[in-house]
Amino acid sequence: MNALYPPSSFIDKVIAAIRTVIGSAPAVLHEPAFAGNEWLYLKECLDSTFVSSVGKFVDRFEADLAAFTGARHAIAVVNGTAALHIALMLAGVKRGDEVLIPALTFVATANAVSYCGATPHFVDSEERTFGVDAQKLRDYLDRCTEQRAGFCINRSTGRVIRALVPMHTFGHPAAIDGIMAVARDFNIALLEDAAESLGSYYHGRHTGTFGLMGTISFNGNKTITTGGGGAILTDDAELARHARHLTTTAKLPHAWEYRHDEIGYNYRMPNINAALGCAQLEQLPAILAAKQVLYERYQTAFASVSGVRLMKAPEHCQSNYWLQTLLLDTKYVDQRDILLQSTNGAGIMTRPAWVLMHELMPFRECPRMDLAGAELLVPRLINIPSSSGLI
Numbered sequence: 414m415n416a417l418y419p420p421s422s423f424i425d426k427v428i429a430a431i432r433t434v435i436g437s438a439p440a441v442l443h444e445p446a447f448a449g450n451e452w453l454y455l456k457e458c459l460d461s462t463f464v465s466s467v468g469k470f471v472d473r474f475e476a477d478l479a480a481f482t483g484a485r486h487a488i489a490v491v492n493g494t495a496a497l498h499i500a501l502m503l504a505g506v507k508r509g510d511e512v513l514i515p516a517l518t519f520v521a522t523a524n525a526v527s528y529c530g531a532t533p534h535f536v537d538s539e540e541r542t543f544g545v546d547a548q549k550l551r552d553y554l555d556r557c558t559e560q561r562a563g564f565c566i567n568r569s570t571g572r573v574i575r576a577l578v579p580m581h582t583f584g585h586p587a588a589i590d591g592i593m594a595v596a597r598d599f600n601i602a603l604l605e606d607a608a609e610s611l612g613s614y615y616h617g618r619h620t621g622t623f624g625l626m627g628t629i630s631f632n633g634n635k636t637i638t639t640g641g642g643g644a645i646l647t648d649d650a651e652l653a654r655h656a657r658h659l660t661t662t663a664k665l666p667h668a669w670e671y672r673h674d675e676i677g678y679n680y681r682m683p684n685i686n687a688a689l690g691c692a693q694l695e696q697l698p699a700i701l702a703a704k705q706v707l708y709e710r711y712q713t714a715f716a717s718v719s720g721v722r723l724m725k726a727p728e729h730c731q732s733n734y735w736l737q738t739l740l741l742d743t744k745y746v747d748q749r750d751i752l753l754q755s756t757n758g759a760g761i762m763t764r765p766a767w768v769l770m771h772e773l774m775p776f777r778e779c780p781r782m783d784l785a786g787a788e789l790l791v792p793r794l795i796n797i798p799s800s801s802g803l804i
């Protein structure tokens with residue numbers, strides 16, 4: 414019992430509800446599970462001596478990932494940030510451009526835009542999905558941009574708005590139909606930051622396969638991991654070829670000659686990471702099933718706690734429930750920090766949502782629309798232990 418609060422307090426009820434589901438042992442936010450062929454494939458990879466940028470596991474991982482997501486092509490890279498960087502470049506994003514991204518995202522989205530010499534332009538998110546608010550964005554672009562020679566121009570900066578990158582927050586699919594329509598109507602390229610949403614579907618179709626390209630992360634804290642890793646998904650054969658070329662130093666195929674025809678990147682996923690990835694992909698259905706059960710148990714536990722609810726998959730969507738999220742009632746926002754302190758103090762790892770991008774030092778001067786939706790949402794969000802191993 415926490416002496417600081419009366420037993421009936423809101424905080425104690427939340428902690429009790431979490432404990433009903435996860436038990437009394439300490440729990441981290443998200444840890445990987447290696448229950449399949451991980452050791453076997455890693456040993457096979459070491460025995461082959463092909464641990465680096467070529468090898469059969471990379472090719473297999475790409476084929477398996479394409480099969481799982483339904484994308485025609487998957488290009489495996491060193492991490493999700495690198496995947497975003499290359500996807501943005503291939504969408505034509507260059508120095509002096511602007512790229513629309515949610516203010517409510519992990520910093521990697523904004524960083525990747527900056528690597529291209531472009532400026533992030535922050536857009537608002539909605540409570541229903543935690544993703545880009547399509548209607549609000551449409552109204553904003555109607556007011557603040559004009560079309561010139563087939564390009565969308567930000568009237569106040571005179572710069573081209575080249576791309577829009579929605580993100581599927583904590584694994585919940587954004588309302589992608591409406592977002593796609595905005596991109597199309599304003600002549601803006603659509604890329605999806607699907608770093609968090611492997612195994613999440615919008616109307617039966619895998620997230621990351623709606624835009625020109627989608628990107629995934631296999632960092633250690635994501636739904637499945639390759640240690641570090643990422644991938645680009647696309648249906649376009651030419652984009653896939655170019656992505657593979659750019660991520661392997663843009664070297665022209667030749668038996669011995671080192672000739673590179675553009676400035677390339679050493680972004681190819683190493684074979685040893687892909688070996689881990691192949692085993693993890695085999696486990697993905699079981700991991701997703703466990704995370705669904707965890708969601709249902711939390712849902713039951715929190716049904717009787719007033720003042721807070723558990724985020725559920727948006728309508729007609731399937732979420733991977735990467736990070737389970739509590740949404741505090743507005744009148745309880747002053748309880749968030751106490752809740753964070755009490756849970757972490759009690760061995761239950763919890764985290765708030767990210768500090769919004771426009772509040773971060775490097776991005777303070779970037780253009781942005783009204784962000785009231787995201788600003789009201791962030792103080793209400795808390796991620797709670799979400800590992801598949803808790804089941």
Ligand SMILES: *Cc1c(COP(=O)(O)O)cnc(C)c1O
Nearest residue numbers: 492493494519521522608630632
């Ligand atoms: C994890 C993540 C990334 C970046 O992935 P890394 O593999 O860590 O580089 C990008 N965007 C979002 C929203 C993420 O959560």
